[in-house]
Amino acid sequence: MASVDETVQVDQVQPNGRGEIPVENPATGEIIARVPNGSAEQVAEAVRRARAAQPIWEAMGFEGRARIFMRAQKWFVDNADRVVETIVAETGKTADDAQLAETGFIAAALGFWAKHAPEYLEDEKIRSSSPFVLGRKLMLRYAPVGVVGVIGPWNYPLTNSFGDCLPALAAGNSVILKPSEVTPLTSLLALEGMRECGVPEDVFQVVTGDGETGAALIDNVDFVMFTGSTRTGKKVMARASETLTPVSLELGGKDPMIVLADADVERAANGAVYYSMQNGGQTCISVERVYVEEPIYDEFVGKVTDKVRALRQGVPHGAGSVDVGAVIFAPQADIVADHVRDAVDKGARVLVGGHAKEGPGRFYEPTVLVDVDHTMKAMTEETFGPTLPIMKVRDEDEAIRLANDSPYGLAASVWTRDNAKGEAIARQIEAGAVCVNDAQLNYVALELPMGGWKASGLGSRHGAGGIRKYTKQQAIMVNRFPMKKDVHMFPYKPRTAKLIGRLVKLVYGRGRRD
Numbered sequence: 001m002a003s004v005d006e007t008v009q010v011d012q013v014q015p016n017g018r019g020e021i022p023v024e025n026p027a028t029g030e031i032i033a034r035v036p037n038g039s040a041e042q043v044a045e046a047v048r049r050a051r052a053a054q055p056i057w058e059a060m061g062f063e064g065r066a067r068i069f070m071r072a073q074k075w076f077v078d079n080a081d082r083v084v085e086t087i088v089a090e091t092g093k094t095a096d097d098a099q100l101a102e103t104g105f106i107a108a109a110l111g112f113w114a115k116h117a118p119e120y121l122e123d124e125k126i127r128s129s130s131p132f133v134l135g136r137k138l139m140l141r142y143a144p145v146g147v148v149g150v151i152g153p154w155n156y157p158l159t160n161s162f163g164d165c166l167p168a169l170a171a172g173n174s175v176i177l178k179p180s181e182v183t184p185l186t187s188l189l190a191l192e193g194m195r196e197c198g199v200p201e202d203v204f205q206v207v208t209g210d211g212e213t214g215a216a217l218i219d220n221v222d223f224v225m226f227t228g229s230t231r232t233g234k235k236v237m238a239r240a241s242e243t244l245t246p247v248s249l250e251l252g253g254k255d256p257m258i259v260l261a262d263a264d265v266e267r268a269a270n271g272a273v274y275y276s277m278q279n280g281g282q283t284c285i286s287v288e289r290v291y292v293e294e295p296i297y298d299e300f301v302g303k304v305t306d307k308v309r310a311l312r313q314g315v316p317h318g319a320g321s322v323d324v325g326a327v328i329f330a331p332q333a334d335i336v337a338d339h340v341r342d343a344v345d346k347g348a349r350v351l352v353g354g355h356a357k358e359g360p361g362r363f364y365e366p367t368v369l370v371d372v373d374h375t376m377k378a379m380t381e382e383t384f385g386p387t388l389p390i391m392k393v394r395d396e397d398e399a400i401r402l403a404n405d406s407p408y409g410l411a412a413s414v415w416t417r418d419n420a421k422g423e424a425i426a427r428q429i430e431a432g433a434v435c436v437n438d439a440q441l442n443y444v445a446l447e448l449p450m451g452g453w454k455a456s457g458l459g460s461r462h463g464a465g466g467i468r469k470y471t472k473q474q475a476i477m478v479n480r481f482p483m484k485k486d487v488h489m490f491p492y493k494p495r496t497a498k499l500i501g502r503l504v505k506l507v508y509g510r511g512r513r514d
């Protein structure tokens with residue numbers, strides 16, 4: 001793990017800050033590094049430098065930026081082991097989770113944004129139906145906002161922090177990333193990689209620190225991309241309102257999984273176990289609750305129970321060593337335990353797991369709960385841990401009603417052999433993304449928008465909207481055949497008013513649809 005110490009040294013943004021933050025390996029309980037706790041002054045200075053550097057980056061054009069992105073793609077592939085080691089060291093997740101959902105995702109994302117940024121952001125020629133602009137050239141231009149602040153969570157230190165920097169950079173912005181204080185090392189390593197690949201000085205910076213550092217970033221940047229809890233998301237939006245800074249918020253979820261009576265029960269059980277326990281259940285789009293139609297309920301629960309019982313948990317030692325890793329953030333372990341306790345107090349049964357493991361390290365056993373209902377926190381609040389509460393439902397209407405009985409609306413899944421029915425149900429679910437016979441996988445289709453409804457977010461990442469949000473739209477109109485004076489100009493005359501009246505009547509008088 002020599003790389004961890006090296007990565008700390010690459011951060012030159014704030015050598016002194018407000019003291020230091022220890023970084024723990026949650027799987028072992030060891031302190032593996034310390035990073036600076038950035039002050040408001042240091043953040044302001046970093047933003048000032050980013051602002052000064054941005055025009056150079058913008059002037060490099062899509063082609064110049066894409067060349068650096070493609071070098072970075074190779075860098076992440078060449079350095080995959082080191083990046084995975086760093087992620088595993090500061091999260092305690094399995095190397096397999098880090099490889100698939102972080103290094104693999106980022107390598108793909110670098111190529112995606114290098115290729116698609118020009119397509120999403122090139123000038124658009126606009127045609128207008130207004131007779132008043134006849135002969136003019138109309139264009140829509142996407143200009144970078146300037147300096148983007150990205151504030152990230154601890155569950156995916158690469159994908160959900162650095163990943164959101166990529167479209168912002170591809171659009172020609174400077175970016176300052178404030179990773180979670182719990183998992184700053186991966187971002188510092190990404191910074192090292194981007195510098196090696198030729199990103200100009202100050203165009204991409206990492207400022208480590210706590211919530212106060214994040215708040216200072218909001219005060220200074222031109223756009224805030226925030227991923228984290230709904231509670232902090234509201235604070236971010238309130239803070240940004242003071243400077244009228246636009247925000248994009250990717251927040252919490254309580255993703256429902258609906259298993260219909262005609263589902264392939266084996267696939268649904270594999271899906272339920274994987275998509276609830278993968279990354280230790282610490283994925284914003286984890287399956288957090290399951291509704292199963294009565295006829296297959298017993299079979300489904302039996303299969304899920306066997307599969308969860310077979311999961312291996314412990315300190316990850318390389319790929320394939322364990323299936324479920326540690327609880328990354330200490331307070332989250334208390335929330336997981338509280339949700340299980342609350343469910344049991346209200347009548348739920350624990351079929352597998354149900355306890356925190358003895359240290360060293362912070363682990364909560366993969367847990368299956370049944371006899372659950374919506375009076376329990378495990379069914380209504382985000383647990384964000386390796387738990388799978390399963391509820392029996394009479395029919396699909398009850399499943400849809402319960403799925404929508406939530407303040408959240410991030411993602412959902414429907415499992416059925418009838419794809420048409422699955423799609424029809426998907427359209428009735430209040431969530432930003434719904435999969436049929438899959439879950440979570442929509443995230444890797446970077447062409448698709450990924451964003452929460454209701455309390456799960458504002459705006460979206462990925463797709464055209466995921467990069468256009470980092471731009472200011474500019475309308476450009478060029479009068480190619482300018483006359484000395486247009487008919488509507490001063491002085492106002494009754495004859496002109498009559499003429500314009502006639503024109504309006506002629507064009508719109510018969511209820512024309514434009």
Ligand code: NDP
Nearest residue numbers: 152153154180181210211214215228229232250251252284
């Ligand atoms: P938090 O909301 O606690 O923190 C997110 C980030 O915000 C951290 O970097 C944090 O810093 C920072 N922060 C804290 N307070 C402030 C503040 N007042 N102003 C600005 N920044 C602040 O989230 P977690 O890190 O606990 O992440 C887990 C949550 O993220 C879950 O709810 C999960 O669902 C959600 N999430 C959503 C995703 C989505 O795409 N919708 C994806 C991944 C996670 P510090 O760490 O130092 O406190």
